Amino acid sequence: MPSNISRRATARPWLIGIALAALALQPPPTVAAQRAPSPAQIQQALDAAYAKYKDLKEGKNADYIPALAKVDPQVFGISLVTPDGKVYTAGDLTTEVSIQSVSKVFTLARVIQDEGEAAILKNPGVDATGMKFNSIVAIEKDKEGSEMNPLVNPGAITTTSMVRGGSADAVWKAILQTHDDFAGRRLAVLEDVYKSEAETNQRNQAIGALMYAYGHIKANPSQAVDIYTRQCAIGVNAKDLAIMAATLANGGKNPVTGKQAIDQRHVPAVLAVMATAGLYDDSGKWLYRTGLPAKSGVGGGLIAVSPGKFGIAVVSPPLDEAGNSVRAQKAIADISDALGGNPYAPRAMNTAAGDVR
Numbered sequence: 582m583p584s585n586i587s588r589r590a591t592a593r594p595w596l597i598g599i600a601l602a603a604l605a606l607q608p609p610p611t612v613a614a615q616r617a618p619s620p621a622q623i624q625q626a627l628d629a630a631y632a633k634y635k636d637l638k639e640g641k642n643a644d645y646i647p648a649l650a651k652v653d654p655q656v657f658g659i660s661l662v663t664p665d666g667k668v669y670t671a672g673d674l675t676t677e678v679s680i681q682s683v684s685k686v687f688t689l690a691r692v693i694q695d696e697g698e699a700a701i702l703k704n705p706g707v708d709a710t711g712m713k714f715n716s717i718v719a720i721e722k723d724k725e726g727s728e729m730n731p732l733v734n735p736g737a738i739t740t741t742s743m744v745r746g747g748s749a750d751a752v753w754k755a756i757l758q759t760h761d762d763f764a765g766r767r768l769a770v771l772e773d774v775y776k777s778e779a780e781t782n783q784r785n786q787a788i789g790a791l792m793y794a795y796g797h798i799k800a801n802p803s804q805a806v807d808i809y810t811r812q813c814a815i816g817v818n819a820k821d822l823a824i825m826a827a828t829l830a831n832g833g834k835n836p837v838t839g840k841q842a843i844d845q846r847h848v849p850a851v852l853a854v855m856a857t858a859g860l861y862d863d864s865g866k867w868l869y870r871t872g873l874p875a876k877s878g879v880g881g882g883l884i885a886v887s888p889g890k891f892g893i894a895v896v897s898p899p900l901d902e903a904g905n906s907v908r909a910q911k912a913i914a915d916i917s918d919a920l921g922g923n924p925y926a927p928r929a930m931n932t933a934a935g936d937v938r
């Protein structure tokens with residue numbers, strides 16, 4: 582009974598004294614308690630990363646899609662969005678780049694939402710290939726494409742083929758609507774990028790044909806490749822991508838519009854695939870460095886999610902050998918370090934202060 586306890590405590594004040602002394606003698610917690618960063622600290626972290634990497638010249642635009650080679654390599658935008666819907670930005674927020682492989686996350690979300698997590702586990706699977714995103718060897722090496730995941734091309738084209746809709750148009754509308762819900766605005770295809778990739782995507786057509794031959798794509802592989810190509814050409818800026826990432830950080834609810842883009846219960850499955858395969862064959866290095874589920878695209882976009890804390894995105898076209906934006910990886914890693922974003926980094930369990938994470 583609370584009244585008994587308080588009566589006893591007041592009756593024996595020395596007991597309180599002993600308890601307080603024992604508390605004072607306790608060893609400090611083994612991990613540091615961390616207050617949620619203030620808005621000024623968040624902005625400062627973005628500004629510092631922007632200043633540090635603005636003039637970095639490493640990496641090269643993707644050029645296997647001709648339109649991507651023409652994008653200004655100087656474009657550099659950073660945005661971070663918190664679950665309460667605050668948007669932080671630094672650098673270029675107006676230039677739109679093609680979303681490319683970052684779209685794979687949101688089409689995956691659509692299919693998990695409609696078909697369930699078991700469907701994706703079965704086909705295309707959720708195992709990292711450890712190979713390049715458009716590797717054909719990755720299809721061949723294990724039982725006819727069965728060691729695959731939705732974030733590399735064979736698995737992504739398969740995932741696109743699983744989106745519901747009676748016609749190509751209905752499938753496309755479902756995919757675009759899902760991207761719109763995550764971004765919180767109506768997005769549009771960069772037609773020059775779509776055209777350029779559609780004219781040069783013979784390799785992806787071959788990948789689609791193989792996945793069809795092996796039974797992963799059930800029908801009409803060329804339609805799946807075409808819709809996949811279109812989804813990769815959706816135009817986004819750094820802020821759009823950050824809101825999309827923050828929607829995942831916020832349990833599937835867009836923190837700016839308040840719309841539930843995917844059921845909360847499915848978010849962990851999406852994040853798990855991002856953690857294992859989001860940066861292709863460099864996913865391990867990235868997770869080792871940051872602990873953050875993330876996804877890159879050859880247009881230069883990179884999103885990362887710190888569950889419950891923030892979604893972050895950088896747009897910067899020059900890529901490293903694995904096809905990941907150089908400046909984006911560095912900037913996100915620095916900012917996440919500064920804000921305590923790594924979900925694997927232990928924090929004190931003492932939540933007495935109310936704002937300790």
Ligand code: GLN
Nearest residue numbers: 681682714813878879880
């Ligand atoms: N549209 C690109 C392709 O299929 C996407 C690749 C990527 O961003 N890694 O090649």
